[in-house]
Amino acid sequence: MKRNDIVIASIVALATLGNYSFAAASKEPIQPIEPVRITNPAMVELGKKLFFDPRLSKSGFISCNSCHNLSMGGTDNLKTSIGHNWQQGPINAPTVLNSSMNVAQFWDGRAGDLQEQAGGPIANPGEMAFTHELALDVLRSIPQYVAEFKNVFGSDKVDIDKVTKVIAAFEETLVTPNSRFDKWLKGDKQALNETELAGYNLFKESGCVGCHNGPAVGGASFQKMGVVEPYKTTSKVEGRSAVTGKDADRFNFKVPILRNVELTYPYFHDGEAATLKQAVDTMGRLQLGKEFTDEENAKIVAFLKTLTGDQPSFTMPILPPSTDKTPQPKPFD
């Protein structure tokens, strides 16, 4: 029994004791997102600072938030991202919102969890272009950071494991409950209008829900991009096969999260679908062999827009200043 199955079984079991609305939710292939409970606020606060700190990059200009902008659905809203020295990245930045629900991180799943992911961009020459050791030199030179690490971990030793752990702890708080769709799932039948509900039913009946399910409406599996007909793109990225080495995994990508999809344009691993209309059309044809009419497409898009939840709300962090000993950024080397 997989973890997801256990959760669903538990919900069903609970539902037999519960009220109607809870029982109704348990029958749907999508589950509501629950608000996060922060158990270690000092760790989350430190992680928030590091998420916003461009000193983790060689240039001193690029932070996690540059490409996973929390003002913009946890993405950069670009086809592919901009890295150090304005390098064009190979792939569309996936949203950090609700990303703790992903089966693995990155489009190809090469990181098992958020902590493993967090170390990637820092040391990627095409992204933040730094090294872990140089990033640590920066952090260790800033007494306020050292004090915060000591407060969180009981030791003033700053290492990459702690850095990525606190960033991941912050990212785990970035969930988006209370979407209109979740209100509907929880029993408020007025939360969706007729068009949106018809769109949801089409989403289920057409088979979209086969991959886009669970609380994140995706993120739970790898699937081939281009099942019924091949996906045409100039992107050279081949997805999961880069991790497994298996030819069968070519063009397999992690199914993207559809939560807040209204905010996370453009779509697909190459960012080539500018609009939800285009994305729904392409998905229908390539993955399901279906040509949605304009009316059907509009209904599904209307449903998708009900998946926008409460965006993370927090005070902009104030970063501790560098000191005379802090290595200086090198944006133009």
Place this chain on the structure above:
Amino acid sequence: MKRNDIVIASIVALATLGNYSFAAASKEPIQPIEPVRITNPAMVELGKKLFFDPRLSKSGFISCNSCHNLSMGGTDNLKTSIGHNWQQGPINAPTVLNSSMNVAQFWDGRAGDLQEQAGGPIANPGEMAFTHELALDVLRSIPQYVAEFKNVFGSDKVDIDKVTKVIAAFEETLVTPNSRFDKWLKGDKQALNETELAGYNLFKESGCVGCHNGPAVGGASFQKMGVVEPYKTTSKVEGRSAVTGKDADRFNFKVPILRNVELTYPYFHDGEAATLKQAVDTMGRLQLGKEFTDEENAKIVAFLKTLTGDQPSFTMPILPPSTDKTPQPKPFD
């Protein structure tokens, strides 16, 4: 009688009626920063969104906050800024904090006020590389922005005058009261320690205060960089003469604000002074003909660090999403 003199005269006049601490403050060449009173919160909120919105740039990647980062003292902490396509800017980004107190904006004062300044970087090919018209096309395509402009101005017509006006309104809120130095000015004689107070006295007696005075501890005049001996730099920027066309204004720059100077490194228009120690040393020699001893230098630096006030505290803005009609960013064109 200049405006500043009138203010000082008024303070002195008031002080004769007031309490001791107020009278004490009135005798000093630096005045405390008072907290801002927000009279039009809807305008400020809209301005905050625009300040953080990278869709005002051609790339969709650079916002006002990219170079005037409110997590980092309202600067980018780089020698010179990074613009569109990673272009190296000609000059050090001045802090936006307390910038409403500047006599004019930019190092050369080419903008009379914050509103005039706000339009500059958007259309500067080396910075955000957009045009005002293209930026307006983006904003007009986003219904939530149009609604907010209507709410603020009573009309849904979005023009550059309104855009820069609301950005300036937000920037006017970015003041930093309650520094330890201000507490001392207001009568809390425990707010500074002996070293810091000795540093302040040196700052006054040595003549630093001749240019760095008023509530912003600078920003009130243009002065020549290199009075006693010339400033050596590879920077080609010549300052105020670019605006006035007068040879006498070559290497005249607006005196930078020293509020929060601990956060706004590196220093000078070319960013070549990495540390406060270096900046104080250079200023002493070039502007005042003084060689500060290490001890004197350290005292002045200790004083300067007491000028760090409360940083602006606000909720990270959530930007309204683009629509299918929104022109797409062009980062790599």
